[in-house]
Amino acid sequence: MPHSMPPADLSLSAIKTACSNCNLRELCLPFGLSDQEMARVDELINVRKRVKRGENLYRAGSRFESIYAIRSGFFKTDVLLEDGRDQVTGFQMAGELLGLDGIGNERHSCNAIALEDSEVCYIPFARLEEISREIQTLQHHFHKVMSREIVRDHGVMLLLGTMRAEERLSTFLLNLSQRFTARGFSPAEFNLRMTREEIGSYLGLKLETVSRSFSRFQEEGLISVQQKHIRILNIPGLKALLEHRN
Amino acid sequence: MPHSMPPADLSLSAIKTACSNCNLRELCLPFGLSDQEMARVDELINVRKRVKRGENLYRAGSRFESIYAIRSGFFKTDVLLEDGRDQVTGFQMAGELLGLDGIGNERHSCNAIALEDSEVCYIPFARLEEISREIQTLQHHFHKVMSREIVRDHGVMLLLGTMRAEERLSTFLLNLSQRFTARGFSPAEFNLRMTREEIGSYLGLKLETVSRSFSRFQEEGLISVQQKHIRILNIPGLKALLEHRN
DNA sequence: TCGCGCGATTGACCTAGATCAAGCCGCGAT
DNA sequence: ATCGCGGCTTGATCTAGGTCAATCGCGCGA
Numbered sequence: 001m002p003h004s005m006p007p008a009d010l011s012l013s014a015i016k017t018a019c020s021n022c023n024l025r026e027l028c029l030p031f032g033l034s035d036q037e038m039a040r041v042d043e044l045i046n047v048r049k050r051v052k053r054g055e056n057l058y059r060a061g062s063r064f065e066s067i068y069a070i071r072s073g074f075f076k077t078d079v080l081l082e083d084g085r086d087q088v089t090g091f092q093m094a095g096e097l098l099g100l101d102g103i104g105n106e107r108h109s110c111n112a113i114a115l116e117d118s119e120v121c122y123i124p125f126a127r128l129e130e131i132s133r134e135i136q137t138l139q140h141h142f143h144k145v146m147s148r149e150i151v152r153d154h155g156v157m158l159l160l161g162t163m164r165a166e167e168r169l170s171t172f173l174l175n176l177s178q179r180f181t182a183r184g185f186s187p188a189e190f191n192l193r194m195t196r197e198e199i200g201s202y203l204g205l206k207l208e209t210v211s212r213s214f215s216r217f218q219e220e221g222l223i224s225v226q227q228k229h230i231r232i233l234n235i236p237g238l239k240a241l242l243e244h245r246n
Numbered sequence: 247m248p249h250s251m252p253p254a255d256l257s258l259s260a261i262k263t264a265c266s267n268c269n270l271r272e273l274c275l276p277f278g279l280s281d282q283e284m285a286r287v288d289e290l291i292n293v294r295k296r297v298k299r300g301e302n303l304y305r306a307g308s309r310f311e312s313i314y315a316i317r318s319g320f321f322k323t324d325v326l327l328e329d330g331r332d333q334v335t336g337f338q339m340a341g342e343l344l345g346l347d348g349i350g351n352e353r354h355s356c357n358a359i360a361l362e363d364s365e366v367c368y369i370p371f372a373r374l375e376e377i378s379r380e381i382q383t384l385q386h387h388f389h390k391v392m393s394r395e396i397v398r399d400h401g402v403m404l405l406l407g408t409m410r411a412e413e414r415l416s417t418f419l420l421n422l423s424q425r426f427t428a429r430g431f432s433p434a435e436f437n438l439r440m441t442r443e444e445i446g447s448y449l450g451l452k453l454e455t456v457s458r459s460f461s462r463f464q465e466e467g468l469i470s471v472q473q474k475h476i477r478i479l480n481i482p483g484l485k486a487l488l489e490h491r492n
Numbered sequence: 493t494c495g496c497g498c499g500a501t502t503g504a505c506c507t508a509g510a511t512c513a514a515g516c517c518g519c520g521a522t
Numbered sequence: 523a524t525c526g527c528g529g530c531t532t533g534a535t536c537t538a539g540g541t542c543a544a545t546c547g548c549g550c551g552a
Contacts, residue, residue, distance in 0.1 A: 079400050079401075079403075079404055081404065082489075083488070083489055085404065085408045085409075086404075086408075087403060087404045087407045087408055089400045089403055089404075100393055100396055101393060101396055101397050101400065102393070103389050103390055103392075103393035104390045104391070104392075104393035104394035104396075104397055105390075105393075105394070105397070109397045109400065110400065129382070129385055129386060129389070132379075132385075133378075133379045133380075133382070133385060134379075136375070136379070139375055139378075139379065140375060143349050143375070143392075144349055144350045144351075145350070146349075146350075146389075146392045146393070146396070147346055147347060147348070147349035147350035147351075147392070148350035148351070149396055150346055150347055150350075150392070150395055150396060150399060151347050151350055151351070151355045153396060153399035153400070153402075153403065154325050154335045154347065154355065154356065154399070155325075156399075156403055157325075157333060157335055157399065157402055157403060157406060158325055158327065158331070158332075158333045158335075160403060160406035160407050160450060161333045161406050161447070161448075161449075161450035162331045162332075162333055162450070163331075164538075164539090165538075165539065195498095195499065195500090196499075196500065196501095197499085201407070202407075203407075204406060204407035204408070205539080205540090206539075206540055206541080207499090207500080208500090208501085208502085208539085208540080208541085208542095209538090209539060209540075210500095211499095211500060211501055211502080212501085212502080212539090214500095214501095215501075215502080227499080227500070227547090227548070242329070243328075243329055410508075410509090411508075411509065441528090441529065441530090442529075442530065442531095443529085451509080451510095452509075452510060452511080453529085453530080454509085454510080454511085454530090454531085454532085455508090455509060455510075457529095457530060457531055457532080458509090458531080458532080460530095460531095461531075461532080473517085473518075473529085473530075474529095493552105494551105494552090495550105495551100495552090496549105496550090496551090496552100497548105497549095497550095498547105498548095498549095498550105499546100499547090499548085499549105500545100500546080500547085500548095501544105501545080501546070501547095502543100502544085502545080502546095503542105503543085503544085503545100504541100504542090504543085504544105505540100505541080505542085505543105506539105506540080506541075506542095507537100507538105507539095507540075507541090508537105508538100508539095508540090509536105509537095509538095509539105510535100510536080510537080510538090511534100511535080511536070511537090512533105512534085512535080512536095513532100513533085513534085513535100514531105514532085514533085514534105515530105515531085515532085515533100516529100516530080516531070516532095517528105517529085517530075517531090518527105518528100518529090518530100519526105519527095519528095519529105520525105520526095520527095520528105521524105521525090521526090521527105522523105522524085522525080522526100
């Protein structure tokens with residue numbers, strides 16, 4: 001048994017930002033830590049920042065120093081090429097990490113932009129490495145998070161490489177639904193935080209195609225759409241779109 | 247300066263597999279380590295395995311225990327869905343790591359298949375985590391490698407989401423050329439280890455489109471193709487295909 | 493309250509690349 | 523040397539989704 005630590009002298013703001021108080025801790029970096037380990041992580045994470053809708057949390061090319069845990073809100077990340085081509089690489093919600101792309105080259109390789117007023121916790125990366133050298137559980141969990149990000153990207157590659165428009169959109173909706181569910185929200189009813197164009201960019205489609213596919217889903221009674229408000233009426237029906245292939 | 251260590255009592259096979267002797271060490275995991283640190287890593291990596299052309303190094307669903315460094319040869323990784331859909335997620339060559347996808351779920355999420363007779367070094371993952379808790383440089387370098395994998399995947403997403411067929415193929419050829427160069431081979435002349443179908447799967451194209459694009463590049467004097475043998479005749483010309491967009 | 497503007501929808505048409513089909517080529521096995 | 527076959531090339535046609543264009547309508551700011 002690890003012996004108990006003296007209680008840390010925490011300022012009010014530190015208490016406020018403590019992971020140990022955060023209701024997202026089971027979704028976030030400090031998953032599965034003991035109380036004692038959690039106390040170490042609380043030391044690590046003591047700065048929070050609000051990011052307004054439309055603001056960048058970081059930009060491609062800017063110096064990498066920290067990763068970020070989303071405390072509340074909704075983000076998109078995108079990459080862009082010199083020639084103006086760009087692509088949304090992901091949408092991130094509460095409990096997910098941002099900034100892992102920056103580790104490899106000491107610079108961020110994409111932009112992270114808030115799609116609604118949001119709040120993030122700073123996780124200074126050098127400190128994270130330091131503490132994860134001491135706490136095996138944290139080290140291992142961090143590796144898992146990075147690995148899952150790679151697996152997720154492979155899933156998107158599969159989507160972009162092999163699926164037709166309606167399959168992509170169905171996958172997208174089911175994925176959102178599942179993530180909202182994991183956060184205690186309705187699996188069937190939610191507001192999209194992104195535009196048709198952003199959805200299209202992520203899915204490798206034009207906004208008109210996204211719009212048309214939504215309309216078709218509605219005609220078929222799979223969902224009801226009204227601007228950004230989505231209600232999923234027939235989850236098995238959406239899943240069925242993905243089966244019976246080739 | 248690190249002080250010198252007593253010579254370790256290494257068996258012949260251990261000497262043979264030592265990273266410190268490996269001419270790929272500047273491309274591989276133990277990049278930038280001191281002699282002393284390198285000795286620790288040598289302890290970690292002491293099993294090599296030959297994988298024949300066509301054989302699986304690992305399969306999706308199999309238990310994850312180890313990552314692998316490619317000592318020689320050439321691999322592809324692919325993911326497949328229940329419905330038969332599949333997609334090549336990458337081609338890997340000497341000095342690159344395989345298996346990072348398995349960390350997140352204790353199981354591999356893709357298949358790794360040798361495209362020519364190859365040899366890999368086993369890197370037992372639990373031991374890697376252990377040692378990287380002690381050697382900061384190694385820890386940090388490993389994180390960089392994972393992060394770069396994420397960035398690479400974002401690049402593929404951009405390719406799949408926004409590029410036309412010839413742009414994809416040009417990007418592919420330039421990428422291969424650049425990686426061969428980094429390994430001391432000719433940037434302009436090489437043999438493809440994969441079929442048109444595998445290239446197509448990776449690039450989200452059908453094999454016929456790959457073939458036609460190769461032919462067009464040849465007509466335009468950008469490359470010469472003869473089955474798997476490729477000679478790049480005009481690198482700036484290939485790069486130019488990617489510019490002047492939108 | 494009104495009007496403006498961005499985002500979304502819908503239609504008509506076009507095109508890159510998929511699909512289908514017919515050879516061809518090079519290589520390994522007999 | 524020959525056969526057979528997997529991989530590649532090339533042609534003809536088809537189509538999903540892109541492009542262009544016209545409206546619509548919600549939300550926001552004056």
